[in-house]
C-alpha cells in the first residue's frame with residue numbers, strides 16, 4: 001500500500017478562500033474535502049472545490065508551449081525556444097510599430113494566483129506601454145474608484161461585517177451563487193442564516209429573485225441600472241426625516257453638504273417609477289436601515305457593471321456613512337491585512353490621481369493606469385499612430401468576458417503578434433501566435449494577497465503546492481519574469497536573476513535604510529534572511545514581516561512571517577474587523593471625502609436619465625454556483641445536468657411575445673444577436689431578461705472538448721462597448737436593451 005498524504009490549502013476558484021484538504025496517493029488526488037480546522041471556512045466548501053482536481057488532471061489543459069503554424073495548426077515547443085519566440089514577436093512589433101503598439105490584457109485568475117499577482121506589474125513595466133487592459137474594467141473598477149477617492153486607496157473598501165450585523169441590504173449581488181465578492185466570506189448562506197437567527201433582517205434588491213433573495217427576509221425587484229436613484233432616495237429620506245447620524249465617524253468626514261445637495265429633489269416618490277420600487281418601500285427601508293442597531297449596505301456586480309457604476313458604488317458607502325455604520329462593528333469596516341495592507345499607521349497620504357491622460361481613439365480617461373476594456377477592440381481596429389498591433393494576454397478570456405466580443409475577435413484576428421500565458425487553448429488564446437502554459441494551481445504555492453484585504457475577518461493562510469511541478473515546467477512568475485527580461489533588453493536572463501532584481505526593489509521600498517522596520521538589519525541582511533530559493537514567496541515573507549502583525553525581522557519574535565504561517569497549515573485567524581478611523585485613511589486631507597468632484601461630476605448624467613423612457617426589454621447577467629466565468633466548463637462534473645445557459649423571461653413578457661420554455665429564441669441588441677433556449681420564470685422582473693456570461697464554446701479551433709459539448713451561447717455578443725460608466729471606464733454588462741423573438 002502506498003502512503004496517502006494530505007495537504008491543507010485554500011481553494012483558489014473564487015474569492016471565498018475556503019480551506020481544503022487535498023489527499024494524494026500515488027501522485028494522484030484521491031479526494032478534496034473541506035478542511036474542518038480552517039478557522040475561517042470551518043469545513044465549508046461548494047461543489048466547485050473538487051474541480052481543482054479536474055483542472056489539474058484535465059487532458060485538454062496545456063502542459064507545453066504551443067506555437068501556431070502558418071496553416072493554423074499548432075505544434076509543441078520546448079520552453080527556451082518558446083520564450084525567445086514569444087519575446088521576439090513582441091519586440092518585432094515594438095520595432096516596427098512603436099512602443100504603444102504593444103498592449104496587455106490581465107484576466108481575473110491572476111488575482112487568485114500569488115505568482116501572477118506579483119509578476120503582472122513587472123511585465124507591465126517591461127512592456128512600457130500605456131495600452132493596459134484588464135478584467136477589472138468589466139468588474140469592480142467603480143468600487144475601486146470610490147474607495148480611492150473617498151478613503152485614499154483603491155482597495156480600502158468597506159467590508160460588510162456579516163457576522164455581527166443586524167441588517168444587511170444587498171444590491172446586485174448573489175453570493176449564494178458567487179460565494180461573495182469584495183466580501184471574502186466562506187459560507188455566506190450560513191452567515192445569512194445566522195443574521196436572521198439572531199433576529200436581524202436581510203433585504204435583497206435585484207431584478208431577479210435570486211438564490212440569495214430566496215433565503216432573505218425580503219426581496220425587491222429593481223429596474224436594472226437604477227440603484228443609484230434608489231439609494232439616493234433613501235439618503236434623501238434620511239435627511240428629510242432627520243435620521244442622518246454619522247456617529248463616531250462624524251469628526252472624520254468632509255463634504256457632507258455635497259451629499260445633501262446631490263440628493264436634493266431625488267425623493268422616494270420621484271424615483272419610484274424609474275426604479276420600479278414604490279415610494280413607501282423606499283422610505284420604509286430608509287427608516288429600518290437607520291433604526292437598526294447596526295446595518296450594512298453591500299453592492300456588487302449589479303451595481304458596478306452598469307450604467308451608473310461609480311455613482312451606485314459611492315451611494316452604497318454614503319448610505320453606510322450617514323447612518324453611522326462605517327467603522328462600526330456590525331456595519332462596514334476596513335480590514336487590517338497581514339500583507340499588502342495598503343495604509344500606513346498615520347492618517348492621511350497621497351490619495352489617488354485619476355484621469356491623468358486619455359485613450360487614443362475615444363479619449364476615455366485612464367483609471368489606475370488602465371484603459372477601459374470596452375475600448376480594446378477600437379484601439380486595435382482603428383488605424384493611426386499608436387494602433388495596437390501586438391498583445392500579451394495573461395489568464396484572461398476577453399473573447400468571452402468583455403463587451404461586443406464579435407468585434408473584439410475580429411480585432412484579435414488581425415493583430416501582427418499575440419502571446420497568451422494561459423492553461424487552455426480557448427476562444428481568446430486561439431488568436432495567439434504562441435500559448436505559454438504555466439503550472440496548474442495544485443503545482444504552486446499561494447497566498448491571497450488581495451482577498452485578505454477584502455475579507456470579513458482578518459485572516460492569514462499560506463497554501464503550499466500539492467505537487468512538484470513536472471520536470472521543466474514553468475510557473476506563471478517564471479514565464480513572466482523571462483519575458484520581462486527580454487522586453488527590457490536583458491535577453492536570456494534567468495527567472496531567478498529577475499526575481500533577485502524584483503525582490504531588491506521591494507526591499508528598498510519597504511525597508512527604511514535606518515533599519516527601523518527590520519530590527520536594525522541592513523537591506524542586504526534582510527535579503528539574506530529571505531533565503532536563496534527564488535520566487536514570490538520571498539516577497540510575501542517580506543510583506544508579512546513588515547506588515548501590521550509582522551515579526552519585523554526579530555523585533556517581535558511572536559509576529560508573523562512565512563515560517564510562522566507554515567507552522568499553521570490551517571490558517572491563522574487574526575480576529576474580527578476592528579474600527580480603524582482615522583489611521584486607515586490615505587486621502588490628502590486625512591478625512592473621508594464624501595463628495596469627490598469626479599463622482600459628483602457624473603450627477604447630471606444621472607439626473608438626465610431619470611425621466612428617460614424605459615426600454616421594453618433589457619438584458620442582465622447571472623452566475624451559477626457550478627460555473628466560474630468562462631473557464632471551468634471543461635470539467636464534466638461542473639457542466640453535467642440540465643442546460644443552464646438559458647434566456648430567462650417573466651411569464652407576462654413570454655405571453656406578450658408568444659414564447660414558451662424550451663423555445664429557441666433570438667436575442668438581438670444594437671451590436672449582435674444570439675440564439676438561446678428560453679426559460680419562462682417569475683424569478684425575473686417583467687421587462688428584464690437574463691443570460692449568464694462565459695459560455696459560447698461552440699468554436700472549432702479550441703481545445704476544450706467537454707466545454708464544446710456544453711457550449712451555451714456567449715452573452716457578450718450582445719453587450720455594447722459604446723455603453724460605459726463614465727468616471728471609472730467600467731463596462732456596462734447589465735441593462736442592455738434587447739429584442740427577443742422566436743428563432744426562425
Ligand SMILES: Nc1nc2c(c(=O)[nH]1)N[C@H]1C(S)=C(S)[C@@H](COP(=O)(O)OP(=O)(O)OC[C@H]3O[C@@H](n4cnc5c(=O)[nH]c(N)nc54)[C@H](O)[C@@H]3O)O[C@H]1N2
Nearest residue numbers: 172173174178181224225300301302623625627628629734
Ligand atoms: N459560481 C461562481 N462564482 C463566482 C463567479 C462565477 O462566475 N461563478 N465569478 C466570480 C467573480 S469574477 C465575481 S466578480 C463575483 C461576482 O459576484 P456577484 O456580484 O455576487 O455575482 P452575480 O451572481 O453576477 O450577482 C449579480 C446580481 O446582480 C443582479 N443585477 C443585475 N443587474 C442589476 C442592477 O442593475 N441592479 C441590481 N440591484 N442588481 C442587478 C443580478 O440579477 C445578479 O443577481 O463572483 C465570483 N464568484
Ligand SMILES: Nc1nc2c(c(=O)[nH]1)N[C@H]1C(S)=C(S)[C@@H](COP(=O)(O)OP(=O)(O)OC[C@H]3O[C@@H](n4cnc5c(=O)[nH]c(N)nc54)[C@H](O)[C@@H]3O)O[C@H]1N2
Nearest residue numbers: 107108109135139395396397398401421621629630631693
Ligand atoms: N456579461 C458579463 N460579462 C462579464 C461579467 C458579467 O457579470 N457579465 N463578469 C465580468 C467579471 S466580474 C470578470 S472578473 C471577467 C473575467 O474575465 P477574464 O478574466 O477575461 O475571463 P475568465 O473567464 O476568468 O478567463 C480566465 C482565463 O485564465 C485562464 N487561467 C485560469 N487559471 C490560470 C492560471 O493560473 N494562470 C494562467 N496564466 N491562466 C489561467 C483560463 O484558462 C482563462 O483563459 O468577466 C467579466 N465579464
Ligand code: SF4
Nearest residue numbers: 011014018046049179
Ligand atoms: S466557495 Fe467554492 S469555489 Fe469558492 S473558494 Fe469555496 S470551495 Fe472554492
Ligand SMILES: [Mo]
Nearest residue numbers: 108138139140
Ligand atoms: Mo470578477
